[in-house]
Amino acid sequence: MSIDNYHLMVAKTILTQIGGQRFITMTGARQFIALDTPGLQFDLPCDSMFVKQKIRRVQVRLDPCDTYTVLALTKQKGQLDYVVVAQQSGIYCDMLEAIFTDVTGLHTRL
Template sequence: MGNLSSAQAAGYDSLSDRDARSVLTVANTILQQLGGNRFKIMTGAKDFIGDETSLMFRIPRAKDGINKVRVTLDLAIDLYSVEFMRVNFKKYTFETVHTSNQVYFDDLERVFTEHTGLYTRL
């Protein structure tokens, strides 16, 4: 189905399935707006982690060494901020390469491709 389905993925171990789905509603919506399964296949995105307002995932090393992306919904204005990061898992270093603020849902794919060089569709 392509949706996040585990409360554990969101850091919750003891929530009921219903509670987990409600916690992950925004994360699932973000994934669908990025392209769902097509997005996963085209970009190689994996290790999805969602919470009440965001979705974070890993991508293969992209432009500027970007390998992690976080998309966060600003509930007050109903727009997204997209943070492109470079994480070195061996040295435990973390660096934000670029942040795009006030992104409309229909611009998510374009912003992602612009900053990573990875296409989300053929």
């Protein structure tokens, strides 16, 4: 499936709103993907003992009402697919960093 400029713009905006390069440095997040929902998906380091509930993947989806839904996913032993372990909806852009910290246990700033 092809991702158009709109979806890339939304993904970049979400990354900026969550902290940009500072966020990447502080959390070790990687493998950023623009979602066609639209939104942003990224993976967290597997070896981090600070991540709650062994969360390995996070999706931030833009909702039609201009808020976000944050999904925290993990892989269960022996499973191929990721499973949602936490979900919060109705998140405004200025709440993204705090919600990320609350859900994952990882801080986005010093």
